[in-house]
Amino acid sequence: MALVINEEQNMLKSSAKELLDLKSPISHMRELRDDNYNQFDIDLWKEMVEMGWTALTIPEEYNGLNFGYVGLGQVLEEMGRKLTVSPMISTVLVSTTLISFSKNEVLKRKLFDEIMNGKKLCSLAHEESSHHNPNVNLSIISKNDEKFILNGKKRFVIDGSISDYLIVSANNESSGKLELIILDSKSKGITFNNKVHMDSKNYSDISFNNVEFSNNDFLSSNDDGQKLLSKTLDISCVGLAAEMLGNIQQAFEMTMQYLKEREQFGVKIGSFQSLQHRSAIMFGEIELCKSIVLKALQAIDSDDQNLPELASLAKSKLGLTSKLVTNEAVQMHGGIGMTDDSDIGFFLKRTRVTQRTFGDSNYHLDRVAKINNY
């Protein structure tokens, strides 16, 4: 497949840019932050639903648009440029993807319907420690007569404080296999500890204490829980990398603009070779990022068996490059870059959180090495 986006995908990108320019400029993110870290602008969400963004990756047989992940990636990239605050990552990128792999048709149809229409929000609760580690799971599902019971603790649940549903990973006590279940977030026995992180977004630590649920709440079946989770995490890494690509392009362009305006010693600071060379290196690194993000997005849509490696390459490359670009962006802005009045610091703060989300570059480079047998 040619490594370019097609006309339809390009149109989606332009329409996303248009909407976000109007309804979600960076100043909007600042307003929400200053409104006691507000996580959710319902009017903006309605617009997104109206645009069909919640249906992008849902197959036609469930009344979705079946537009694919290259398309979703374009939207996420544009959101990254604006630092848009919305449940697109938690509900659309992560949860919808996981639900799409489920064989529980009844549940799937109901959830897709609710998500597409913007009625319900959904989060995945899978992390348990300070680092991403999908292979260790201490949460337990046990059975008591006809009822199932969940006990465990989850960390770093994106949008946990606003979601209606929680998808939870836990080990089945009887089989020892990983299962994925979906719970109403208001169920008895669920306790939230909501925390604001560096990017002004909310992430919840959640305790599950004897939470009861039924046979119908399983998204996994026949021991496919681990497979569902790893496929979902691969795709989530790529989607998040697309957002990060938007973050760094915007931060870089704002910095280049600043270098062309700011004067010191009677000249524009952009004329200094030390800044020019570092800028040129960043330009190249961002070009590399564009290639791996697009390749990995295409790999999702074409069901490429190399997706695990491509996803890890994308997440590690974007993790490293976003560190470089946001650090340089603040440094090149000088004192202004240290002030809260300037927007440039937001990119530093957002990427410091996304670098860790779904595994940082250390995790993913280690995974790349393992995939290549060393």
Add this chain to the structure above:
Amino acid sequence: METQVKVDLTSFRLETRKWLEENCPKSMQEPVTDANQLYWGGSNGKFSSKDQEIWFNKMLDKKWIVPYWESKYGGGGLNPKQNNILNQEMSRLGCRKPHINFGISMLGPALLKFASEEQKIYYLNQICKGEIRWVQGYSEPNAGSDLANLQTKAEDKGDHFLVTGSKVWTSYGDKGDFIFCLVRTSTESKHTGISFLLIDMNSEGVSTRPIKLISGKSPFAETFFDSVKVPKKNLVGTLNDGWTIAKYLLTHERQMIGGIGDTDKKKTLSEVAIDSIGVTDKLLSNSSIRSKIANLEMNEKIFELTIQRALDEHKAGNNSGAVSSFFKYYGTELAMQKEELRLEVNGFNSTEWTSEESNNGREARYFNRSKGHSIEGGTHEVQLNIIAKRVLGLPSK
């Protein structure tokens, strides 16, 4: 129509495959470890084996020394799709290039764009037969990164130019038949007083001296011109407009150098490391080297994707933004990092300089040679300057 084209290409592929299998000698399907194992042609060209000679002549008869040039210029007249298929089939079988020459990779594209029809027919046909070994005369002792500062003078003497001066870093200059040169034909302006001249190295007054590098080898020479007479018809393009040709040609050189990479395509660095360092619990035994390799291999894979993306965007009629300066910078940077890391991976073995086991210090010499990647064809710093000014539009004051 569409289907017919596909059918034609498929049969071209099958014919090509069959022909290559029947005509490419087995020893010419072995990977090369050094550019000197290939046939460079020219008046002093010597075949290193009977198979090499057979392979060259077979491809010559087929007009596939330069398969993609028009047949009136001696090429094979293949269209881009056919040429692509030929390349794929050659690499499928591992066929060596029958002939390499700067006349094909560097001068040829410039002649096609800037030379007169008469010059094209004359020179390109010779190139397609491997008759002339071309070398490049650009840099001078005082014109390296500041190339336009070149001083080698070509005075107009009516029916000929009289050339005086010297060139440095002439690749294989002591082995060449003809040199394509940038010379100063006017001192009125720095950039617009330069012309592009083809000079016979057998002319009276031309002499060369090899330059020994830190690798111990001498792939470059100095070339001296002492009142050398050069016929007027050897001027390519317009008088005093040679800088335009030079820039165009440098783009090709950058792409060529940017493509320098694996000297050993058989094994990835991680595979080499598994052999030399060993594994513990399925992981490479030294975790620090392991993470450096992973980082390098990540960038190599993504760089390849970026080359593909640039080509695909070009085909789709878009400009990807990634320019030849970036490819030259990044491609050579990765190649150099890899040579450096290879030393860490291979330990004591990697610094052996004269032993039989090390193949006369092949690896150590490659490492030393690789230091030139960020200098030749425009230094890293020059490439970054170009990106900053031309792509990012950063101000000069």
